Amino acid sequence: MPAFSLDPPQTAWCAELRTLAAERLRPLAEKGEPGHVNRALVAELGQLGLLERLFTSGAVDLCLMRESLAYACTEAETALALQGLGAHPVHAHGTPAQRDRWLPRVADGTAIAAFALSEPAAGSDAAALELRADAGASEPAAEPDGAARWRLTGEKCWISNAPEADFYTVFARTTPGAGARGVTAFLVPADRPGLGGTSLDMLSPHPIGALTFDAVPVTADDVLGEVDRGFRVAMGTLNLFRPSVGAFAVGMARAALDATLAHTAERDAFGGKLKDLQTVAHQVAEMALRTEAARLMVYAAATAYDEGAEDVPKRAAMAKLLATETAQYVVDQAVQLHGARALRRGHLLEHLYREVRAPRVYEGASEVQRGIIAKELYAGREAAQ
Structure with a gap:
């Protein structure tokens, strides 16, 4: 795969995004209430046409948007990413009716989406989820119109945009004991009877909550994709968004690095500038080295996704793992050098120190990414024999 580099239009677009984030989005972000959906910010993302690009662009463009926005306004980046994460299953697997109802509203910023996969006892082990989709009888009940009906019962936890989203992509167990093969994805509007939720007080400033399902009714019209094949919907979404989580991390790392370059070049210390101390100069060089390596891996993974490469799961996991761990290191070192x-x-x-921790956990913790990488490596070895 060729090395990734930006062409002049992409470079100009990224610069424009950073300016928009600083001048138009950051003021709205600062007016938001931590832990709650900032609808004014989401609406502005829609007005700028950025949300629509979630459904018209590839993985590379998604990464460029997330990295550029993260550099200047992490709240705007996260608001955009959560709209994409929650709505991508509808875009990729929804029926025409589902798409027509929700995607225009997501694109213009008037409907808030959420991706509801994690549960109190099924976070990293997503295939172990326990939210039940109980049929009305021993099999999904055949209604007069032929629609199969279920009742969702159980809990979801650590769900971004919950409980304030307008609809949720919900993954529930339709076949007990079948592991990943017994999960179905449903599109569940927030006003369905029996659906409740509470906010969780988290370190990250964006909204995160828990959802409760008390016999929430869903029908065949709410299924995303195929019954019992919802895990494919989840993993396909994560394979797209994991590299872009890495792009978010790279944007934060680059912001921390640039702040450190400015500070160490101007700060007087020990009869000179901080940058004149070899220890400091070497540390800054290490921060830059790791950031650029992570960035290249992120865009290699995104390019692989756009080209339909076979090794996307491995590349996506590698990109998310390296970039999020790198960003944690770079931000921590930046704090140390600033004092x-x-x-x-x-x-x-x-702000970055609080923001940078969560990406190492969500959408598959670092340990999960290592497991995916190893699994893909051994599977490749077996296929080659």
Whole structure:
């Protein structure tokens, strides 16, 4: 695969996105209430045409958007990403009726989407989820119109945009004891009877909550994809969004690196500037090296996705793993080189320090990514024999 580099239009577009994020999106983000959906911010993303690009662009463009927005406004980046994560299953697997009802509203920022996979006892082991889709009889009940009907009973937890989303992509067990092969994806509007939720007070500033399902009714018209094949919907979505989580991380790392370059070049210390100390210069070089390596792996994975390569799961896992671990390292080192000022409320690095931790956990923790990589490596070895 050729090395990734930006062409002039892409470079200009990324610069434009960083400017828009700083001048139009960050003021709206600052007016938002931490832990709650910022609908004004989402609406502005829609007005700028960025949400529509979630459904018209490939993985590389998604990564460019997430990296560029993250550099200047992490809240805007996350709001955009969550719209994509929650709505991509509808875009990729929805019926014409589902798509017509929800995708235009997601694109213009008037409907909030959410991806509801994790549960209290099934986070990293997503195939072990227990939310039940109980049929009205021993088999999905055949209604007069031929629609199969189920009742969803159980809980979801750590769901971004919950409980304030307008609809949820929900993964439930339709066949007990079947592991990943017994899961179905449903599109569940937030106003369905029996669906409730609460907000969770988390370190990350974006909204995260828990959902409760008390015999929530769903029909065949709510199925995304095929019955008992919902795990494919989930993994297909994650294979697209995992590299872009890496792009989010790279955007934060680049912001931290640039702040560190400015600070160490201007800060007087020990009779000179901080940058003149070999220890500091080498540390900054290491931060830059790791950031660029992570960035290249992210865009290699995104390019592989867009080209339909066979090794997308492995590349996606590698990109997310390396980029999120790298961003944690770079932001931490940036804080160290800035000293106490970086820990003061309102400082860029104080904000990034809180933001950078969660991506190592969500959409598959780092340990899960290592497991995926190893599984794909051994599967490739067996296929070659």
